[in-house]
Amino acid sequence: xxxxxxxxxxxxxxxxxxxxxxxxxxxxxxxxxxxxxxxxxxxxxxxxxxxxxxxxxxxxxxxxxxxxxxxxxxxxxxxxxxxxxxxxxxxxxxxxxxxxxxxxxxxxxxxxxxxxxxxxxxxxxxxxxxxxxxxxxxxxxxxxxxxxxxxxxxxxxxxxxxxxxxxxxxxxxxxxxxxxxxxxxxxxxxxxxxxxxxxxxxxxxxxxxxxxxxxxxxxxxxxxxxxxxxxxxxxxxxxxxxxxxxxxxxxxxxxxxxxxxxxxxxxxxxxxxxxxxxxxxxxxxxxxxxxxxxxxxxxxxxxxxxxxxxxxxxxxxxxxxxxxxxxxxxxxxxxxxxxxxxxxxxxxxxxxxxxxxxxxxxxxxxxxxxxxxxxxxxxxxxxxxxxxxxxxxxxxxxxxxxxxxxxxxxxxxxxxxxxxxxxxxxxxxxxxxxxxxxxxxxxxxxxxxxxxxxxxxxxxxxxxxxxxxxxxxxxxxxxxxxxxxxxxxxxxxxxxxxxxxxxxxxxxxxxxxxxxxxxxxxxxxxxxxxxxxxxxxxxxxxxxxxxxxxxxxxxxxxxxxxxxxxxxxxxxxxxxxxxxxxxxxxxxxxxxxxxxxxxxxxxxxxxxxxxxxxxxxxxxxxxxxxxxxxxxxxxxxxxxxxxxxxxxxxxxxxxxxxxxxxxxxxxxxxxxxxxxxxxxxxxxxxxxxxxxxxxxxxxxxxxxxxxxxxxxxxxxxxxxxxxxxxxxxxxxxxxxxxxxxxxxxxxxxxxxxxxxxxxxxxxxxxxxxxxxxxxxxxxxxxxxxxxxxxxxxxxxxxxxxxxxxxxxxxxxxxxxxxxxxxxxxxxxxxxxxxxxxxxxxxxxxxxxxxxxxxxxxxxxxxxxxxxxxxxxxxxxxxxxxxxxxxxxxxxxxxxxxxxxxxxxxxxxxxxxxxxxxxxxxxxxxxxxxxxxxxxxxxxxxxxxxxxxxxxxxxx
Numbered sequence: 001x002x003x004x005x006x007x008x009x010x011x012x013x014x015x016x017x018x019x020x021x022x023x024x025x026x027x028x029x030x031x032x033x034x035x036x037x038x039x040x041x042x043x044x045x046x047x048x049x050x051x052x053x054x055x056x057x058x059x060x061x062x063x064x065x066x067x068x069x070x071x072x073x074x075x076x077x078x079x080x081x082x083x084x085x086x087x088x089x090x091x092x093x094x095x096x097x098x099x100x101x102x103x104x105x106x107x108x109x110x111x112x113x114x115x116x117x118x119x120x121x122x123x124x125x126x127x128x129x130x131x132x133x134x135x136x137x138x139x140x141x142x143x144x145x146x147x148x149x150x151x152x153x154x155x156x157x158x159x160x161x162x163x164x165x166x167x168x169x170x171x172x173x174x175x176x177x178x179x180x181x182x183x184x185x186x187x188x189x190x191x192x193x194x195x196x197x198x199x200x201x202x203x204x205x206x207x208x209x210x211x212x213x214x215x216x217x218x219x220x221x222x223x224x225x226x227x228x229x230x231x232x233x234x235x236x237x238x239x240x241x242x243x244x245x246x247x248x249x250x251x252x253x254x255x256x257x258x259x260x261x262x263x264x265x266x267x268x269x270x271x272x273x274x275x276x277x278x279x280x281x282x283x284x285x286x287x288x289x290x291x292x293x294x295x296x297x298x299x300x301x302x303x304x305x306x307x308x309x310x311x312x313x314x315x316x317x318x319x320x321x322x323x324x325x326x327x328x329x330x331x332x333x334x335x336x337x338x339x340x341x342x343x344x345x346x347x348x349x350x351x352x353x354x355x356x357x358x359x360x361x362x363x364x365x366x367x368x369x370x371x372x373x374x375x376x377x378x379x380x381x382x383x384x385x386x387x388x389x390x391x392x393x394x395x396x397x398x399x400x401x402x403x404x405x406x407x408x409x410x411x412x413x414x415x416x417x418x419x420x421x422x423x424x425x426x427x428x429x430x431x432x433x434x435x436x437x438x439x440x441x442x443x444x445x446x447x448x449x450x451x452x453x454x455x456x457x458x459x460x461x462x463x464x465x466x467x468x469x470x471x472x473x474x475x476x477x478x479x480x481x482x483x484x485x486x487x488x489x490x491x492x493x494x495x496x497x498x499x500x501x502x503x504x505x506x507x508x509x510x511x512x513x514x515x516x517x518x519x520x521x522x523x524x525x526x527x528x529x530x531x532x533x534x535x536x537x538x539x540x541x542x543x544x545x546x547x548x549x550x551x552x553x554x555x556x557x558x559x560x561x562x563x564x565x566x567x568x569x570x571x572x573x574x575x576x577x578x579x580x581x582x583x584x585x586x587x588x589x590x591x592x593x594x595x596x597x598x599x600x601x602x603x604x605x606x607x608x609x610x611x612x613x614x615x616x617x618x619x620x621x622x623x624x625x626x627x628x629x630x631x632x633x634x635x636x637x638x639x640x641x642x643x644x645x646x647x648x649x650x651x652x653x654x655x656x657x658x659x660x661x662x663x664x665x666x667x668x669x670x671x672x673x674x675x676x677x678x679x680x681x682x683x684x685x686x687x688x689x690x691x692x693x694x695x696x697x698x699x700x701x702x703x704x705x706x707x708x709x710x711x712x713x714x715x716x717x718x719x720x721x722x723x724x725x726x727x728x729x730x731x732x733x734x735x736x737x738x739x740x741x742x743x744x745x746x747x748x749x750x751x752x753x754x755x756x757x758x759x760x761x762x763x764x765x766x767x768x769x770x771x772x773x774x775x776x777x778x779x780x781x782x783x784x785x786x787x788x789x790x791x792x793x794x795x796x797x798x799x800x801x802x803x804x805x806x807x808x809x810x811x812x813x814x815x816x817x818x819x820x821x822x823x824x825x826x827x828x829x830x831x832x833x834x835x836x837x838x839x840x841x842x843x844x845x846x847x848x849x850x851x852x853x854x855x856x857x858x859x860x861x862x863x864x865x866x867x868x869x870x871x872x873x874x875x876x877x878x879x880x881x882x883x884x885x886x887x888x889x890x891x892x893x894x895x896x897x898x899x900x901x902x903x904x905x906x907x908x909x910x911x912x913x914x915x916x917x918x919x920x921x922x923x924x925x926x927x928x929x930x931x932x933x934x935x936x937x938x939x940x941x942x943x944x945x946x947x948x949x950x951x952x953x954x955x
Contacts, residue, residue: 003040006061006083013053016046016090022581023588026573027566028068028084032535034374034424034502035076035457036576039066044089048165048173048242051085055240055487056171058083064490067236069109071560072537073144074375075456076502077235078491085240087139088540091556094118094716095243100778102248103162107239108139113541124248127154130452131358134541139241144454145211145233149282149316149357151413151452154249155555156208157163158215158232165243167233169483171286173242178226186227188481198476203471209381209413209451213493214465214475230478235454236489238482250948251320252281254327260338261309265407266395268311270388271337272411275315278332282316283355283412290406294356304352313411314357320345347944355546357408359607366608367404375417376420376458376499377435380442381415381451390445391416391617397441399432415451419534426499439465443709458494505576518621518771519614520815527575530615532608533568539602540565544906547568549601549857552827552882556901558596564602564612567592570617584622588917593619595898596888597837598767599854600804614812620769629768632671636766636888640728640760647688650681650732673896677932679733686726686735687757691742719751720837722794725785725827728760729924737798740946741830744795747949748839753793759784761805766813767887775813781806786819795827798940800853800922801887802858803829829865829922830942831864841868842948846918847875851907851930851938853923854882865922865941872948877917885929903933911936920944 003020010018020041029038040063045051057064066080069088087109094115095105101120104115112126112133119125119310130146131702138148141157142164154160163177174185183189193200196587197220204210205217211233218229222710235368262268265287275283286311286428295303307558317332319325322345329343367373382390391407398404398420409417422431427516439449439462449459449466463472479494480488491497521529539551540563554563561567574582582588598613624633628682635642657663657678664674722745726738745752762777785806787793797803806827814820834841848869852862862878869876884902889895907926911919911934919938939947 001061001063006057007041009057010041010043012052014043014045014050015042016050018042022590023561023570025437026570026582026588027560027592027805028071028080028086029569029573030355030504030535031068031071031073031076031078032072032375032537033456033458034376034504035079035502037076037079037081037502039080039084039455040082042084042086044086046090051091051240051242052167052171052173055167056720059169059485059487060173063487064764065240065487066489067108067139069140069143070135070537070540071535071565072132072136072140073456074378074453075144075458077143077451077454077456077489078140079457080489086259087558088137092137097248097796099124099864102250103245104110104248105243105245106138107243108137108142110138112136112138112141119248120251123251125251126246127160127249128157129152132537134543135537138244138246142232142241142244143236145215145876146414147209147211147415147452149284149410151208151277151410152283153281156211156232158218158229158451159230160247160356161232161244161760162247163245164228164231164241167240167242169239169485170484175226176231178224178228179223182227183225186481188379189219189227190305191479193221193225194480196477199468199470199474203467205885207381207383207414207448209410210448211381211452211461212449212455213467214478216474216478219764223631233454234479235456235492237493238479239488245593247673251789253320254322255318255346256282256322256329257317257344257346257353258315258317258329258336259307259342259344259353260313260333260336261307261340262311262313262338263309265311266388266391268313269391269411271313272387272414273383274335274337275332276384276412278317278328280315280333280412281318281530282314284314285407285409285411285416285720286312286314286357286408288312290336291356291407291731293406304349304357306343306626307338307342309339313338314353325440325781335787336501353594354627366532367406367421370403370916371404372422372528373421375419375423375534376422376431377417377438378417378419379409379451380438380447380449380911381413382442382445382447384414386411386445386447387414387416389755390441393441394418394438397434397437401430401713403430403434406932410426410451413451416446420777424503424505426502432500435459435462440720442466455493455496457497457502458499460491460493461499462944463493463496499814500610504572517618518775519553519618521614521810526615526618529610530568530571530575531571532610533565533606534608535565536607537563537565538606539563544607547880548605548882549599549854549880550605551595551602552854552884552886552902553595553898555881556898561592562585562595564606564610567596567612567615568610569617572954583621589619592621597854597882597884597902599882599886600808600858601854601882603808604682604858610736614809617766617769617771621771624769625772629770630671631669632888632892633768635670636672637764637770638892639764639888643728643732646681646732648684650685651683653678655769670874671893673893675896676891676930679928682735684735686731686738689735689739691739691920700944717776719749720833721751721793722833723755723785723788725755725759725793725795725797727797727799730798734924734927734940737940737942740940740942741796741798743946743949744830744834744942748834748837753788755788756784761802761810762807763801763805764888766805767889770812778810778814779817782817782819782823784813785823789822793826794833795829797827797831798830798922798942799924800829800856801925803827804855804859829860829864831868832860835864841872841945842952843919844872844874844944844948844951846944847914847916848920848944849877849879849917851879851883851923851926852920853921853926854886856922857859869920869941869944872945874944876912877914879907879910883907883921883923883926883929885925885932888923890925890929899929900933903929908934
């Protein structure tokens, strides 16, 4: 087969995207599984004709075809060696919703949460809801027969599919539903059913979560000869979905959540059968160790109050009203036999608990000991009455093989999710021994190897454990009716490859393994750090609805290469070496990282905690070490140095910049986009102003609330001692910000010192990968700041990105400097500090739209700012998501369109929807973006407070 000829034919005949580049193949080489299978070509079809044409060309050349949606498969059924069809890019349209028949017609690439949002207008929803609902596609759910938490009440996807528009291996497009009309469209299907009645009745559909293999029980006459349901769960091995009609259900009006605590997970599982008669909408299990992973990573505040116990059941109960649901939950608790319980109405606290459960797939990627854990046995299922016994035996098996994992899952259906720390860096002997024994164990309890993810490459070889030879032959015969040439997902389910073939093993090639790294990567190893990305794909979700910021460039382009996962895949291929030959300076690597804004949102929003901003900096550092850099690295990347030299010449530069041709020329010479503006320089930097001159210490006698010791009546307390750190941007470009900060801190009764010169965090050096220089800059900064910390002062940062460097990057770049941790711990934002001393700010009724800086969201969070503003009485609407400028990113050539698109999806829309709100943006880059694209001024939070103080003083 000549792949160049195949690509040529595809490119000439397909209207969508055809890509066989090394970078693209690397992005699609794996999904959320352990498997790495490099495709030959990726096609993103625009419409049905593209799909039919692409499959015809593949069939002509004997090229395997794999359908792919969100790429969130944990079993390796969304990767293939030939042609990968990605439906998520273009074929993602909701064609119609009929509220009367409670149905929707959709294309296969529709994201589940998008369907839920559209159906909610009619009081409807799609029943099954996997935890990946914000990025998984309906086509993928049909492929795997997905279930989710509410599969208990609404059934599997197979129970909710009415009709499929289906492309067979012969190129025939058929509409398949149920009944004799459906079976008659596939030659030989009626004869197949009649000749296999016995095995279909005895071995298939024995309990609700028997997802492994094909669900051929739906073909039985007593089950309505439902061909659409039988094809659901065939994992792309029998054809391609072109369109689907799915059933919708009424939303539960007022669910309540009961959280039940037990001594351990098996004991929690024992209680499941006695809870099922209460008809819960969802019944989930959650291991305390998994919750502790969150506490360790993000602090105690990140986890809501949980009942006593080491294993919990989360049980959702419905009702016509909230009161009715709460009463039903209380009644159920009486039968729970729990150590402790908590009942919550629908609302923010319940949502936080569900989010922990939803993030399980990513959180469980690390064991309690911090080891990398892998899928493979991540969704076995047994009848619920056997669940407790099965979990005890599974724990014994893990102990015997010296492996571990964090358990959670759909306990009401008997489905257990657990990722296990198999050693995959050798020949996978432990994995093979464990999975073989685990398959025997689940068969002993009449269970299923898979309870919702399908078999894929992970469990196909083990199907012989739970099915007879006759049943396996029946499944092979069913596939042959639809795909006689075996072009669809070969090696999956039917004639499966060994489950330890094509494993995605973390390894570094010899060249890279010997290289030194600037950051203190995970366990001192960048390979381990990059393999934190297990492919759950949360970076492809629009998290702005939930207060997230990840991943702004993907939301603008909808291209896998611009997702955190896509970038991680390319870097993993680079580090692994093998058939894809790449290094730090490969064009494919830089293309993958080019549109990363270094916003750091992934470090907070991704449940695996991967930090792509760090890896981009490392990549640039490794690429240009000892080499000539792009001009923007010398201009934008060393901006604080240039700002320090401009000093009093700022007003002159303003005049030069006011001449359009000179401004555009200056920007081009600096490696910036000429459509951008140049900053407007103040008359003088802050450090030359009266406020910053004279003695560095500013004594203040402010409000009584800050000056009273609550433990000793009205006795005066020591004033809070702070060090105001005026960063390069605030000093040279926004001196009004530190001036306002002084007023606020003085009003709060602080003993203030202003940091001396030389305290630059090196942010622009970090973002452009000049990490040797960044380390030198940070050491000088420690020299300036550390003595104040030892003297008991809190460092107050004004620029969020600079503050985030001291809180986060400092610890990664200078981990062995004992001063780093103390300076990091002592550094606070203004809002963090003021709320910590319980200062009552002045009242204000201002209506504000706030744009948090993405680094603040990722490292410090915005909660304290919101609390402070609301305590003033401000009406605050927070714009979630990056502003799009992100420091030097939006200024650089080639990034303007994406930068603008990100802003239009976020802050610009917020401002347009409510133009009377004033704009608050602590980040200099955020204020610049708002001014550039909307012509609006914006203020720092200290300016908002200072103006309120001034107004109160006048009154």
